[in-house]
Structure formats: structure tokens, C-alpha cells
Amino acid sequence: MSERRGAVGVEEVHPEGVAPDGGAGEEEGPRFTLPAPVEHMFTELGRFFLMLWRTLVWTVRPPYDWRQLLRQMVKVGVQSVPVITLTTLFTGAVMALQTFTTLRRFHAESYVGSLVALSMVRELSAVLGGLVVAGRSGSAMGAELGTMRVTEQIDALEVMATDPIHYLVVPRVWATTVMLPLLVMLGNALGVLGGYLVSVVLMGANPVAYSENTFKFMDLNDLTSGLIKAAVFGLLIAVIGCQKGFYTTGGAEGVGRSTTSAVVTASIAILISDFFLTKLLF
Amino acid sequence: MPAASDTESDRSAGPDTVPGLGDAALERGGRTADGAGGTLTVRLRDLHKSFGSKKVLTGIDLDVRTGESLVVIGASGTGKSVLLKHIIGLMKPDRGLVEVDGIDVNALGYRDITRFRRRFGMAFQEGALFDSMNVRENVAFPLRRQSKLPLSEIYERVDGCLELVKLEGIGDKMPSELSGGMRRRVGFARAIALEPEIVLFDEPTTGLDPVTTAQIDEVILELLGRLDSTAITITHDMTSAFRIADRIGMLHEGKIIALAPPDEFRHLDDPRVQQFIRGEPDGPLANGGGTDRRRAAGASAEGKGSA
Numbered sequence: 233m234s235e236r237r238g239a240v241g242v243e244e245v246h247p248e249g250v251a252p253d254g255g256a257g258e259e260e261g262p263r264f265t266l267p268a269p270v271e272h273m274f275t276e277l278g279r280f281f282l283m284l285w286r287t288l289v290w291t292v293r294p295p296y297d298w299r300q301l302l303r304q305m306v307k308v309g310v311q312s313v314p315v316i317t318l319t320t321l322f323t324g325a326v327m328a329l330q331t332f333t334t335l336r337r338f339h340a341e342s343y344v345g346s347l348v349a350l351s352m353v354r355e356l357s358a359v360l361g362g363l364v365v366a367g368r369s370g371s372a373m374g375a376e377l378g379t380m381r382v383t384e385q386i387d388a389l390e391v392m393a394t395d396p397i398h399y400l401v402v403p404r405v406w407a408t409t410v411m412l413p414l415l416v417m418l419g420n421a422l423g424v425l426g427g428y429l430v431s432v433v434l435m436g437a438n439p440v441a442y443s444e445n446t447f448k449f450m451d452l453n454d455l456t457s458g459l460i461k462a463a464v465f466g467l468l469i470a471v472i473g474c475q476k477g478f479y480t481t482g483g484a485e486g487v488g489r490s491t492t493s494a495v496v497t498a499s500i501a502i503l504i505s506d507f508f509l510t511k512l513l514f
Numbered sequence: 515m516p517a518a519s520d521t522e523s524d525r526s527a528g529p530d531t532v533p534g535l536g537d538a539a540l541e542r543g544g545r546t547a548d549g550a551g552g553t554l555t556v557r558l559r560d561l562h563k564s565f566g567s568k569k570v571l572t573g574i575d576l577d578v579r580t581g582e583s584l585v586v587i588g589a590s591g592t593g594k595s596v597l598l599k600h601i602i603g604l605m606k607p608d609r610g611l612v613e614v615d616g617i618d619v620n621a622l623g624y625r626d627i628t629r630f631r632r633r634f635g636m637a638f639q640e641g642a643l644f645d646s647m648n649v650r651e652n653v654a655f656p657l658r659r660q661s662k663l664p665l666s667e668i669y670e671r672v673d674g675c676l677e678l679v680k681l682e683g684i685g686d687k688m689p690s691e692l693s694g695g696m697r698r699r700v701g702f703a704r705a706i707a708l709e710p711e712i713v714l715f716d717e718p719t720t721g722l723d724p725v726t727t728a729q730i731d732e733v734i735l736e737l738l739g740r741l742d743s744t745a746i747t748i749t750h751d752m753t754s755a756f757r758i759a760d761r762i763g764m765l766h767e768g769k770i771i772a773l774a775p776p777d778e779f780r781h782l783d784d785p786r787v788q789q790f791i792r793g794e795p796d797g798p799l800a801n802g803g804g805t806d807r808r809r810a811a812g813a814s815a816e817g818k819g820s821a
Contacts (some may be wrong), residue, residue, distance in 0.1 A: 379645070380645075383640060384640070385645070387599075387604060387642065388642040390604060391631060391635075391636040392656040392704075393631045
């Protein structure tokens with residue numbers, strides 16, 4: 233892994249682009265090498281845990297940059313409200329539409345409220361919210377840090393005795409970890425509202441019975457587990473987004489690659505970790 | 515696999531401080547504390563650095579004296595930036611010594627290197643200004659992070675730095691609104707905001723027109739005159755090098771192959787130096803080996819002809 237980092241370092245820190253070819257390499261004996269995709273996977277995993285560790289270490293070290301944290305909370309949280317609103321409101325509405333017509337066949341329309349609410353609170357708000365924020369903020373982090381890397385702004389930070397993890401990554405990670413659960417709470421409410429509007433206004437369900445059934449089978453654990461999931465997803469999105477940006481190489485094309493990779497990797501991480509979190513929490 | 519690390523980020527795994535190394539040694543005002551000129555400021559010995567199979571530095575020996583302006587020239591891709599980043603501890607060598615005022619840069623732990631860097635100012639090739647901040651905030655950044663000055667005094671100093679680089683009144687502009695030359699000068703202002711002892715200039719005039727290049731050179735000379743700092747500049751612009759250097763060193767194939775004051779350097783016998791100064795395509799420099807290319811092309815044509 234360290235050797236791979238070395239190769240990466242060429243482009244990271246040497247804008248003149250020292251190509252790895254043409255050098256009079258030393259003769260080396262036979263050695264064990266991993267297949268490239270496996271090595272790549274371990275490299276990325278190593279970088280992820282290194283980034284996570286350094287973020288945690290720097291979190292407790294002063295100075296605490298509250299201004300940066302608040303700025304990121306606005307960017308990740310407040311500015312994501314419109315897209316989260318639309319996503320969860322319509323997801324709740326579609327769920328109600330689908331389940332209402334299905335359950336009507338069994339005269340079980342009264343359970344639509346419970347079904348929509350539980351699905352939203354336990355699962356859908358967190359996962360959909362996570363995917364939306366990964367697309368919106370994770371990509372932005374990958375692009376922003378990637379651009380800063382290729383234009384030497386990250387080097388400039390280090391030269392000015394400012395740790396880039398402390399200054400750039402810590403506020404982004406904690407802003408996303410805190411704001412995603414809040415967005416998910418909003419999403420829960422809007423998802424339930426979407427289901428209510430479709431069932432009551434469109435399908436003519438009894439509003440009192442619907443409201444009663446909505447919360448009948450729900451307990452606090454359903455809510456907290458959804459929020460815990462959201463916090464974990466937030467952490468994953470930000471660490472992966474920052475990691476991809478931080479290790480960007482290769483100019484504009486590299487920034488594009490990092491941005492795409494930040495979204496794809498974070499989305500996959502959300503879906504995989506969702507399975508294990510569900511198994512753990514319920 | 516080799517355990518060598520390439521970026522400073524790996525320092526966090528190391529010790530935070532070097533035993534026996536006092537705070538004063540890391541942060542002292544070297545140019546006055548160390549006394550007369552001629553005292554070694556930067557000492558590089560047998561510096562080696564490779565990236566994969568590509569050997570970039572293959573045994574650099576170089577001394578930079580207090581208060582002098584050293585310019586390192588060399589073709590693109592010869593490792594000039596790599597050399598500069600070793601001096602400031604952004605990269606670690608595979609082998610060799612980087613010493614600044616008796617401090618072994620590579621032995622410094624994370625906290626020490628952070629304090630050590632306060633003695634440096636570095637102006638990057640394209641300025642490396644923070645896109646999200648305006649010019650004033652960019653120049654104020656090192657002062658806000660590293661000094662305990664009140665805000666009013668910080669902005670006073672920022673205006674002073676901008677005046678030094680002849681960019682008064684542009685504090686509210688964003689980096690995207692500036693020309694290439696202006697961005698670099700703002701980068702200079704930021705680099706000198708803390709009045710560093712050693713200023714590093716990474717290709718300060720590359721890609722600029724001759725007039726702007728001359729203006730940038732003038733700014734560099736004025737800055738060095740006023741600050742009395744040591745300067746290390748890397749460039750492949752010979753006009754600029756002759757204008758601003760006290761000594762010029764040439765980097766080729768990972769080594770310093772020539773080092774002399776400008777007048778002497780101009781008349782060195784080394785054909786590689788002469789080819790570089792004159793910018794000729796034919797000569798012994800491998801990358802500009804027009805003669806070799808022509809010979810190869812001729813041989814190939816002959817081969818085809820005989821076939």
C-alpha cells in the first residue's frame with residue numbers, strides 16, 4: 233500500500249508530472265504482488281480508516297473552528313432541505329398509493345398509515361436521505377477537496393502550518409453526521425404527510441382512523457434506530473467524499489473521477505452498512 | 515514494501531516532538547539570531563527520491579546561505595518542485611539529509627514540523643489561493659491562524675503586504691477575478707505575511723508574458739530587499755533567473771550539476787548549462803536531445819531505404 237501511495241504521491245505533489253516511465257529502475261528480485269483490483273480495494277480501505285482516525289484525533293484538538301462547522305452545516309443540512317422534502321414527500325405518497333390499492337383487496341386499508349410510517353421511519357427516510365445527501369454533498373466534497381489538491385491549495389494549507397484534515401475534513405464530517413439525522417427527522421414527518429395526503433384526500437380514507445393507525449404500531453426504537461442509521465450514513469458520506477477528494481491526482485480529469493467515485497462509493501457503503509445496521513438494531 | 519512515505523500527512527503517525535529540541539530552535543528568528551551572512555541556512559546532503567521506478571533526485575548536495583537568493587533551474591520534470599517540497603518537509607526523502615539551521619527536517623514530528631514551517635513562506639506556481647476567500651482573507655489567512663494579532667492589525671498588515679506586491683485596493687476581489695500575474699503576486703503577499711526567514715518561490719514566472727515576468731521579478735527583488743529573507747526560487751526562465759539570483763544552480767538528472775553566481779554561471783563551460791541558457795534544441799540534455807532525435811530519425815530512414 234505504501235508503494236502505491238508513493239506512486240500516487242508523484243502526481244499529488246509534483247505538478248510537473250514526472251511520468252513513472254523512462255526511469256532507470258533498479259533491478260529487483262521476484263516479489264509477491266496482489267492483483268491490481270485487490271490492491272486498489274485495500275488501498276481505498278486503508279485510506280478510509282486513516283482518514284476516519286485522523287478526523288477523530290483532530291476533532292478533540294484545538295483550535296475549534298465553529299464558523300467552518302456552521303458553514304458546512306448550512307451547506308449540507310439547510311441547503312438540502314428542498315431536495316429532501318421532495319424526495320420523502322413523494323416517496324410517502326407513492327407508498328400510500330401502492331399499498332392502498334393492494335390492501336384494499338384484503339379490506340386492510342386501515343393499515344396503510346402504519347405501513348407507510350414504519351417504512352419511512354425505520355428505513356426509507358434514512359436510506360433515501362443518505363443517497364440524496366451522498367449525491368449532493370458527498371460529490372461536492374470530492375470535487376471541492378479534489379480541486380484544492382490539484383491546484384496546490386491543500387499544500388498551501390500545510391505550508392501555512394494548518395492541517396488540512398483539521399481545517400477541511402473535521403467540519404465536513406461532523407456537519408454531515410449531525411445534519412443527516414435532522415434531515416431524516418424532517419423526512420419522516422414529510423413521508424408520513426405524503427402518505428396521509430394520498431390516503432385521505434385522494435383515496436378517501438377516514439382521516440381520524442388513518443392518523444390513529446399511523447402511530448399505533450410504532451415505538452421509540454423505530455425512530456432512534458432510523459436516526460442512528462442516518463448518523464452513520466452521514467459519517468460514511470463525508471469521510472468517503474473527503475477521502476476521494478484528498479487523494480485526487482491527475483488534474484481536471486482526476487477531479488471528475490473523484491467526484492463520481494465519492495458518490496458511487498458512498499451509495500454502496502450506505503446500502504451495505506444499512507443491512508448490517510438493520511441486523512444490529514432490530 | 516518500502517515504508518517510505520511521500521507526503522507530510524504521514525507524519526501524524528510519528529512522534530509529536532523531537533526530544534531535546536526546544537521551541538526556540540523551531541521558531542527562532544534565524545536571520546538575526548544566527549548573525550552574519552554566510553551562515554548555512556539550508557543544507558541538503560545526498561538527497562535521494564524515487565517514485566516507483568522513476569528516480570527523481572539522485573544525490574543532491576546543496577547549501578543555501580542566510581540572506582541569499584538562490585535560483586534552481588532545470589527542465590520540466592527534473593524534480594525542481596520535489597526538491598522544494600523536501601526543504602519545507604512536504605515530502606520525505608528516501609535517503610539523505612535536509613537540514614535547516616541545524617534542524618533535521620525529517621526527524622521532526624507532526625507538531626514540530628507545523629511550528630517549523632512558520633519560518634517559511636511559500637509562493638506556489640499558480641498562487642494556490644483559496645477560491646472561497648477574497649484576496650484580503652487569503653492574505654490574512656496565515657496571520658489569523660498563526661498570530662495572536664487583533665483583527666484590525668491583521669488587516670492593516672494585509673494592506674501593507676498587498677502594497678508591497680503593488681496590488682493596493684484589490685482586497686475585496688475574488689481570486690477568479692484576477693489575472694495570472696495578479697494571482698501570483700497575491701500568493702507572494704500571503705507567503706510574506708508572517709515575515710518568514712526563508713521564502714520559497716515555485717516557478718513564479720512560468721507562463722507569463724515578458725512584461726509581467728519583469729514586473730514579478732521586480733516585486734521579488736523588492737520583497738527580498740525589504741524582508742532580508744533567504745529565497746529559494748525554482749524556475750526554467752533564464753532571464754528571470756539572471757535577474758533575481760545571487761547564485762544559480764542547475765538540476766539535471768537528479769543532481770545539481772552546476773552552481774555559481776549569475777555572471778560566472780553564464781560563462782560556465784558545461785555544454786548542458788550552455789544549451790539550457792541558450793534554449794537550443796540540439797545538445798547533451800536528454801529531454802531536448804534534438805541531435806539524438808535527428809540521428810535516430812536518420813538511421814531509421816536509412817534502414818528503410820536499404821530494405
